[in-house]
Amino acid sequence: MPSTSKCYGYPVESIPFDVMDPACPSRVVLQRIGDKWTPLIVQALKDGPLRFSELRVAVGGITPKVLTQTLRALERDGLVLRKVFAEVPVRVEYRLTPLGESLLDPLNAVREWAESHADKILAARDAFDAATD
Amino acid sequence: MPSTSKCYGYPVESIPFDVMDPACPSRVVLQRIGDKWTPLIVQALKDGPLRFSELRVAVGGITPKVLTQTLRALERDGLVLRKVFAEVPVRVEYRLTPLGESLLDPLNAVREWAESHADKILAARDAFDAATD
DNA sequence: CGGCATCCGATACGATACTG
DNA sequence: CAGTATCGTATCGGATGCCG
Numbered sequence: 462m463p464s465t466s467k468c469y470g471y472p473v474e475s476i477p478f479d480v481m482d483p484a485c486p487s488r489v490v491l492q493r494i495g496d497k498w499t500p501l502i503v504q505a506l507k508d509g510p511l512r513f514s515e516l517r518v519a520v521g522g523i524t525p526k527v528l529t530q531t532l533r534a535l536e537r538d539g540l541v542l543r544k545v546f547a548e549v550p551v552r553v554e555y556r557l558t559p560l561g562e563s564l565l566d567p568l569n570a571v572r573e574w575a576e577s578h579a580d581k582i583l584a585a586r587d588a589f590d591a592a593t594d
Numbered sequence: 595m596p597s598t599s600k601c602y603g604y605p606v607e608s609i610p611f612d613v614m615d616p617a618c619p620s621r622v623v624l625q626r627i628g629d630k631w632t633p634l635i636v637q638a639l640k641d642g643p644l645r646f647s648e649l650r651v652a653v654g655g656i657t658p659k660v661l662t663q664t665l666r667a668l669e670r671d672g673l674v675l676r677k678v679f680a681e682v683p684v685r686v687e688y689r690l691t692p693l694g695e696s697l698l699d700p701l702n703a704v705r706e707w708a709e710s711h712a713d714k715i716l717a718a719r720d721a722f723d724a725a726t727d
Numbered sequence: 728c729g730g731c732a733t734c735c736g737a738t739a740c741g742a743t744a745c746t747g
Numbered sequence: 748c749a750g751t752a753t754c755g756t757a758t759c760g761g762a763t764g765c766c767g
Contacts, residue, residue: 481653526740539719540715584672684730
């Protein structure tokens with residue numbers, strides 16, 4: 462616990478993590494949930510467990526390799542639970558853990574912002590590009 | 595406006611953008627605000643304009659090159675306004691646009707989640723790694 | 728002070744093919 | 748069905764040095 466980091470300098474009552482601190486673990490957390498596929502996968506699981514192939518369809522455009530990679534990472538971080546059913550053929554279900562469900566609201570806020578402001582961003586981009594040719 | 599994309603198939607009243615659609619522009623928006631530095635820069639500007647060197651300090655660990663890159667991208671997308679003062683030495687201020695300010699709340703939700711759940715994620719990670727050695 | 732130019736390494740992501 | 752293996756690319760980000 463280096464005293465150089467704000468993340469470890471606060472009493473337990475206050476928030477001990479600070480994303481503005483380069484050494485703070487909350488930064489890596491922020492980048493995990495901010496990667497290309499994590500938000501989409503988590504939100505695809507919001508209504509209950511899905512199978513691997515169902516996830517592939519729900520999250521448009523993802524390849525099996527990347528889906529596996531991201532699911533493994535989410536499992537490792539305790540956001541997703543992987544359950545294998547010994548049937549023939551084998552069935553595998555992915556569901557959100559309570560921790561993963563707690564991420565749903567923040568993610569929804571960002572997703573809704575993205576969907577409702579995408580047009581303005583696109584317009585700003587066009588205007589900027591037109592002004593800098 | 596290709597009819598193959600859900601993003602353009604809805605009437606104006608409903609949300610025309612869907613992040614689950616691979617062809618939807620809201621995806622690129624989601625990835626911009628989810629990159630490594632954008633959330634930190636936007637939140638660093640929440641209390642008012644900052645100069646380039648002030649931003650460098652506020653956002654710990656960022657290099658000048660990447661700070662410039664990210665600020666240009668934010669400016670292009672209409673989230674940040676860049677203002678140059680013709681003084682000696684020159685002063686440059688960056689401030690959030692109204693569009694950028696509207697991003698503050700969603701981003702705060704995610705940041706707070708990251709800061710308040712980072713310990714659980716770290717613990718889950720350790721447990722997972724210990725179980726898979 | 729506020730950048731830009733250049734080089735470079737890591738890695739995230741994708742395409743394709745194959746397997747228990 | 749639910750992945751794995753292999754390969755290739757592209758983008759991101761870091762280090763360093765220079766400039767108006």
